[in-house]
Amino acid sequence: MDKFTTHTGVGVPLRRSNVDTDQIIPAVYLKRVTRTGFEDGLFAAWRNDPDFVLNHRTYATGSVLVAGPDFGTGSSREHAVWALQNYGFKVVISSRFADIFRGNSGKAGLVAAQVDEKVVQRLWDWLDDHPGGEITVDLESRTVRAGAGEDAIEDSFDIDDYTRWRLLEGLDDIGITLGHDGDIAAFEASRPSWKPVTL
Amino acid sequence: MGKTLSEKVWDEHVVRSAAGEPDLLFIDLHLLHEVTSPQAFDGLRLANRVVRRPDLILATEDHNVPTLDWDKPIADPVSRTQVETLRKNAADFGVRLHPLGDIEQGIVHVVGPQLGLTQPGMTIVCGDSHTSTHGAFGAIAFGIGTSEVEHVLATQTLTQARPKTMAVTVNGSLPEGVTAKDLVLTLIAHTGTGGGQGYIVEYRGQAIEELSMEGRMTVCNMSIEWGAKAGMIAPDQTTFDYIEGKPEAPKGADWDAAVAHWKTLRTDEDAVFDDEIVLDASTMTPFVTWGTNPGQGAPLGASVPSPDDFDEPNDKVATEKALQYMGLEAGTPLREVKVDTVFVGSCTNGRIEDLRLAASILEGRHVAADTRLLVVPGSVRVRLQAEAEGLDKVFIAAGAEWRGAGCSMCLGMNPDQLAPGERSASTSNRNFEGRQGKGGRTHLVSVPVAAATAVRGTLSSPADLAPLGG
Numbered sequence: 001m002d003k004f005t006t007h008t009g010v011g012v013p014l015r016r017s018n019v020d021t022d023q024i025i026p027a028v029y030l031k032r033v034t035r036t037g038f039e040d041g042l043f044a045a046w047r048n049d050p051d052f053v054l055n056h057r058t059y060a061t062g063s064v065l066v067a068g069p070d071f072g073t074g075s076s077r078e079h080a081v082w083a084l085q086n087y088g089f090k091v092v093i094s095s096r097f098a099d100i101f102r103g104n105s106g107k108a109g110l111v112a113a114q115v116d117e118k119v120v121q122r123l124w125d126w127l128d129d130h131p132g133g134e135i136t137v138d139l140e141s142r143t144v145r146a147g148a149g150e151d152a153i154e155d156s157f158d159i160d161d162y163t164r165w166r167l168l169e170g171l172d173d174i175g176i177t178l179g180h181d182g183d184i185a186a187f188e189a190s191r192p193s194w195k196p197v198t199l
Numbered sequence: 200m201g202k203t204l205s206e207k208v209w210d211e212h213v214v215r216s217a218a219g220e221p222d223l224l225f226i227d228l229h230l231l232h233e234v235t236s237p238q239a240f241d242g243l244r245l246a247n248r249v250v251r252r253p254d255l256i257l258a259t260e261d262h263n264v265p266t267l268d269w270d271k272p273i274a275d276p277v278s279r280t281q282v283e284t285l286r287k288n289a290a291d292f293g294v295r296l297h298p299l300g301d302i303e304q305g306i307v308h309v310v311g312p313q314l315g316l317t318q319p320g321m322t323i324v325c326g327d328s329h330t331s332t333h334g335a336f337g338a339i340a341f342g343i344g345t346s347e348v349e350h351v352l353a354t355q356t357l358t359q360a361r362p363k364t365m366a367v368t369v370n371g372s373l374p375e376g377v378t379a380k381d382l383v384l385t386l387i388a389h390t391g392t393g394g395g396q397g398y399i400v401e402y403r404g405q406a407i408e409e410l411s412m413e414g415r416m417t418v419c420n421m422s423i424e425w426g427a428k429a430g431m432i433a434p435d436q437t438t439f440d441y442i443e444g445k446p447e448a449p450k451g452a453d454w455d456a457a458v459a460h461w462k463t464l465r466t467d468e469d470a471v472f473d474d475e476i477v478l479d480a481s482t483m484t485p486f487v488t489w490g491t492n493p494g495q496g497a498p499l500g501a502s503v504p505s506p507d508d509f510d511e512p513n514d515k516v517a518t519e520k521a522l523q524y525m526g527l528e529a530g531t532p533l534r535e536v537k538v539d540t541v542f543v544g545s546c547t548n549g550r551i552e553d554l555r556l557a558a559s560i561l562e563g564r565h566v567a568a569d570t571r572l573l574v575v576p577g578s579v580r581v582r583l584q585a586e587a588e589g590l591d592k593v594f595i596a597a598g599a600e601w602r603g604a605g606c607s608m609c610l611g612m613n614p615d616q617l618a619p620g621e622r623s624a625s626t627s628n629r630n631f632e633g634r635q636g637k638g639g640r641t642h643l644v645s646v647p648v649a650a651a652t653a654v655r656g657t658l659s660s661p662a663d664l665a666p667l668g669g
């Protein structure tokens with residue numbers, strides 16, 4: 001996984017709450033057996049609407065999604081994270097993420113930055129005033145920044161310590177766990193014999 | 200201080216814990232299906248890794264499989280590739296698979312319990328958010344993403360931060376005709392889709408204890424729909440009776456040892472939950488959704504709400520968007536909403552008890568003229584059991600379509616989909632935009648409401664049906 005320290009990119013306002021993973025990528029797009037190519041299914045139902053934010057040229061190179069609360073609810077499909085990444089998003093900012101989506105993001109290297117609801121509103125308003133404006137997400141200091149001068153925004157975001165450390169270092173979770181092989185083997189030796197097996 | 204049920208089960212599975220890091224949890228059972236596993240196996244191959252414990256894995260084919268012509272090769276080439284990829288991966292890595300055509304094939308969350316593999320006190324994961332279903336047995340069971348599937352394949356563990364605990368206490372008894380589904384839809388309307396975020400929830404109280412295992416699975420199944428990490432119910436005699444004699448249940452001395460341990464899996468008297476919700480079952484009524492998330496629901500006797508009924512600006516906007524998508528006018532009585540298709544099935548309500556209930560209402564009645572009713576058993580075993588009891592004949596006589604086992608119209612990955620604008624009453628768990636087919640409009644309902652709706656053609660409960668002539 002690539003290291004993530006800081007990212008600056010075009011902010012995309014997604015003024016919706018409860019964006020579930022069926023909206024991020026509908027089930028019919030889940031049939032690939034690779035991790036790439038899911039960008040065509042991203043927000044598929046909404047992309048037919050010419051007014052949908054991703055259809056505006058201003059946001060064509062968007063990489064920081066600013067979404068309403070309860071982003072990523074519903075299905076566990078990691079394809080939702082891949083679709084966002086395949087499309088070019090590096091960061092999603094929201095005031096509340098569904099647990100599984102947040103976990104999947106951390107594993108796949110997409111930064112899920114949780115901010116106060118007011119910060120989302122301020123970023124939306126700022127993007128209205130500065131369409132195509134860039135947002136900086138600094139994982140080291142856990143801050144989001146946008147603009148300069150009078151209406152500049154700078155605030156902190158939440159991400160758990162462990163995920164932050166892994167993203168900063170670009171570490172592979174499985175590799176870390178395999179380093180604890182002795183602990184796993186000891187645990188396995190102590191399991192009761194009546195626990196079910198499938199083979 | 201005592202421990203809650205979830206804390207006991209969690210603590211029994213900690214392989215390693217260190218300050219500032221999530222716990223490393225051992226996983227007792229890993230369920231696989233064709234949609235969320237291919238990239239995980241691919242990752243293993245790329246890194247030259249092996250599956251650590253194939254003996255703790257079970258795979259089935261469910262999301263993509265056709266429910267008609269299931270004895271023929273899958274017609275959709277992309278679905279076929281996905282299923283064939285699972286077959287190849289299972290063969291390459293030595294994983295037990297119940298493919299289409301096998302007697303144990305079915306929806307992964309129906310198959311685990313019916314085999315007796317789902318047992319109290321276990322940790323169970325699957326690349327599917329409705330893994331929470333298995334919590335009905337007093338297991339910690341939750342959905343994971345594909346990277347985590349890969350992690351479990353390689354290590355049989357997961358790194359997990361310890362969730363907070365919540366009790367949902369449901370006092371009193373459910374009135375006649377009100378089901379576990381109505382209970383959980385009522386709860387979600389109360390909490391919203393994010394209310395359980397970060398919690399493992401324990402459902403308890405008289406109404407929960409009185410539920411059958413099927414009903415408990417329905418409740419736990421929908422834990423994810425209000426954001427909970429997992430939902431659990433303490434195992435009791437109902438649980439033990441359900442498991443005893445199942446193919447993979449412990450036998451002889453092992454059974455006694457297992458039950459002795461399972462009986463310790465109860466929240467201690469002096470344990471403290473981080474949060475609690477208390478509900479009264481005796482006031483509950485048939486409950487249906489009107490919107491595009493499972494929290495947008497109301498009693499069947501109510502009317503479609505108006506955006507003005509909500510104070511929060513987000514709720515106003517969400518309601519407005521939902522009504523527009525659903526093609527509903529505020530103020531319309533829900534009973535007058537006309538339904539095109541009724542779907543009985545899914546891991547929420549596709550078990551034998553559900554089919555018996557649906558058949559008991561449909562017996563001697565007929566599906567309304569321009570309504571279609573699809574009955575899809577959750578597994579091959581459920582289908583065979585239903586046929587042995589003659590339920591299939593009742594469905595067919597009533598004008599329903601009787602199908603093969605799978606997820607089917609729950610998510611419309613196979614050909615069972617709604618057309619744009621088509622309206623369904625569905626016993627499944629998600630009413631998201633387009634969930635059952637692009638442009639489709641879903642009302643989540645209980646099994647009795649589904650059956651009665653099929654007969655009347657509008658959202659209805661059995662109480663609305665004319666009595667059968669004697």
Ligand code: SF4
Nearest residue numbers: 329545546606609610
């Ligand atoms: S029946 Fe529906 S919710 Fe259940 S596993 Fe299948 S697709 Fe998921």
